[in-house]
Amino acid sequence: MKQLPKEFYAAMEELQAVDFVLVDLTLYLDTHPEDYDAINQFNQFAKERRRLKKVVESMYGPLQQFGNSYSGYPWNWDDGPWPWQI
Structure with missing residues (x-):
């Protein structure tokens, strides 16, 4: 298995924490769609997620696949690690 630096795992942990907040806020906003502060918080975390994803x-x-992430040249999807290797 490809060995990655410890910084990769720290960055992924930060990204996963932001993802958790976004999922939680999504569930909350499904039942409180007019909570202005929660919407602002969601948008701030969505912006942070885009930033972190770009850095990683x-x-x-x-x-991510299906056009959600760009590929380098040459095609680098096999560079891993795969999700189950993290």
């Missing part, structure tokens, strides 16, 4: 991908390669 620039250092370690694409995270």
Whole structure:
């Protein structure tokens, strides 16, 4: 298995924490769609997620398929790690 630096795992943990907040806020907003503060918080975390994703991908390669992440040249989807290897 490809060995990655410890910084990769720290960055992924930060990204996963932001994802958790976004899922939680999504569930909350499904039942409180007019909570202005929660919507602002969701948008702030969505912006932070895009920033973190860009940082991680620039250092370690694409995270998502189906056009959600760009590929480097040559095609670098096999550079891993795969999700179950994290």
